Amino acid sequence: MTVRRDAWFLTPALAIVAVMLLAPMGLLMVISFWSVRSFKLQPDFTFAAWARFFVNYGGLTLYTLVIGIVTALLCVAIGMAFAYAVRFKAGRFGDALVMVTMVTLFGGYLVKIYAWKSILGADGLLNQALMQLGILDAPAPWLLYSRGAVIVTLMHFLLPFAILPLYASLRNVSVATLEAARDLGATPTQTFWRVVVPQCRAGLFAAFAFIFLLAAGDYVTPLLIGGTSGSMLGQFIALEFSTRFNWPAGAAMSFGLLGASLLVLGASWLLIARRGRA
Numbered sequence: 001m002t003v004r005r006d007a008w009f010l011t012p013a014l015a016i017v018a019v020m021l022l023a024p025m026g027l028l029m030v031i032s033f034w035s036v037r038s039f040k041l042q043p044d045f046t047f048a049a050w051a052r053f054f055v056n057y058g059g060l061t062l063y064t065l066v067i068g069i070v071t072a073l074l075c076v077a078i079g080m081a082f083a084y085a086v087r088f089k090a091g092r093f094g095d096a097l098v099m100v101t102m103v104t105l106f107g108g109y110l111v112k113i114y115a116w117k118s119i120l121g122a123d124g125l126l127n128q129a130l131m132q133l134g135i136l137d138a139p140a141p142w143l144l145y146s147r148g149a150v151i152v153t154l155m156h157f158l159l160p161f162a163i164l165p166l167y168a169s170l171r172n173v174s175v176a177t178l179e180a181a182r183d184l185g186a187t188p189t190q191t192f193w194r195v196v197v198p199q200c201r202a203g204l205f206a207a208f209a210f211i212f213l214l215a216a217g218d219y220v221t222p223l224l225i226g227g228t229s230g231s232m233l234g235q236f237i238a239l240e241f242s243t244r245f246n247w248p249a250g251a252a253m254s255f256g257l258l259g260a261s262l263l264v265l266g267a268s269w270l271l272i273a274r275r276g277r278a
Helices: 002-031 048-088 091-106 109-120 125-132 147-170 175-183 188-199 201-216 220-226 233-241 247-277
Strands: 035-037 040-042
Touching: 002 247, 035 247, 048 091, 048 147, 048 201, 048 233, 048 247, 091 147, 109 125, 109 147, 109 220, 147 201, 147 220, 175 188, 188 201, 201 247, 220 233, 233 247
Parallel strands: none
Antiparallel strands: 035 040
16 A cells, blocks of 8 residues: 555656656657658658657767767866865865855856857967967967867766766765774775765766766756867757758757667667676
C-alpha cells in the first residue's frame, strides 16, 4: 500500500514531464521523418532529413562534440581544483568563495559574450596590451572569431556549473579519510586519486554532463564569437527551424546531436566508474 501511495504522489510530476517534455520530443521525432514542399510540412515517411544530416553535417557534429568535450574537461579540471581548495584549504573563507561563485551566475550571458569580444577584438584589451609590451606589432585577428575564443567564452559562462556540483560532492569527503591516507604514507597525489576521486564520481559526472550538454548545444557563442572557423551544429539547427523553415531537417539534426551526446555521456560515465574502482 505504501508503494502505491508513493506512486500516486509522483503522478503530477510524471504528468508534467510527459506533457511538457516527452510529448513535444515525440512530435519532433515524428516530424524528422516528414518532408517540406513549398515551405509546408508534408506528413509522409522519409529518411531524407536523416540522410542529409549524416552526409552534410556528420563532420560538424563531431567537431561540436569535441568542442563540448574540451570545454567540459577544462571546466571540470579547473572547477575541481577550485572546489578542492575551497573545501579543504580555504578554512573560514570557504563559504564566501562559494558565494562569489554563485554571484558570477547573475551576470547576463550576452554581457559575458560581448565582454570577451571587447577583450579579444582587434581594438580589445588583450591586443592592446600585447602591442604595448612589444609582443605584437599589429592586432592579432585570430584571437577573436576562432575555436579558442569559443572555448574560452563558454568556459567563462559555464565554470560555476562545474564548481557547484563538485563542491557539493567534496562536502561528503571526510577530512579524517585524508588524514588517514596521509598517516598510511600516501602522497597528496595518491590521496587525491585513490581517496577523493572515488568518493566524487557522481559530482564529476554531473559537472561533466552539465558543461558538455550546455556547450555542445550552444549556438549563440559560436555565432557571435566563433566566426566561420568556430561554427557549431546548433547554429545550423536554428537556421533550419527559422530562416529555412525546414523542420524535418532541424529535428533530425537535433536528435542526431542528442544521440551522439548521450553516447559521449555513457562513455564518460564508464570511464569515471572504472577510475573510481581502480
